[in-house]
Amino acid sequence: xxxxxxxxxxxxxxxxxxxxxxxxxxxxxxxxxxxxxxxxxxxxxxxxxxxxxxxxxxxxxxxxxxxxxxxxxxxxxxxxxxxx
Numbered sequence: 001x002x003x004x005x006x007x008x009x010x011x012x013x014x015x016x017x018x019x020x021x022x023x024x025x026x027x028x029x030x031x032x033x034x035x036x037x038x039x040x041x042x043x044x045x046x047x048x049x050x051x052x053x054x055x056x057x058x059x060x061x062x063x064x065x066x067x068x069x070x071x072x073x074x075x076x077x078x079x080x081x082x083x084x
Contacts (some may be wrong), residue, residue, distance in 0.1 A: 018046075018061045023072075025056050027081040034058075040075045047072065 028034060034051035037058055041049035046063030060072060073083050 016046075016063050016065070019064050020059070020061050021069075022057055022059050023076070024084040025051070025058060025076065025081050026084060028053050028056055033081070036079055037076060037081065040079055041072060044071055044075060 025037070028037075028051075031053045034053040037051045038049045041047050041058070041060060044062070044067045046066035048061045049058055051058040058076075062072065076083050
């Protein structure tokens with residue numbers, strides 16, 4: 001029924017170069033905010049995210065050939081959070 005705890009499959013091949021970045025966020029009010037951000041980001045192709053509410057940051061690994069940094073920023077802002 002709900003797949004909150006099941007990791008989304010984002011298949012990547014071993015020869016792809018993933019970019020890792022950490023974004024500092026504002027507007028998070030609780031740990032559910034972090035979960036919402038992770039779910040939205042992982043809907044983008046080739047993206048894995050781990051958002052930490054206490055630190056107000058998200059660590060993202062993504063394939064730049066599938067998703068751009070602008071798309072990532074838009075997904076976060078579309079939820080009502082800001083990227084610093």
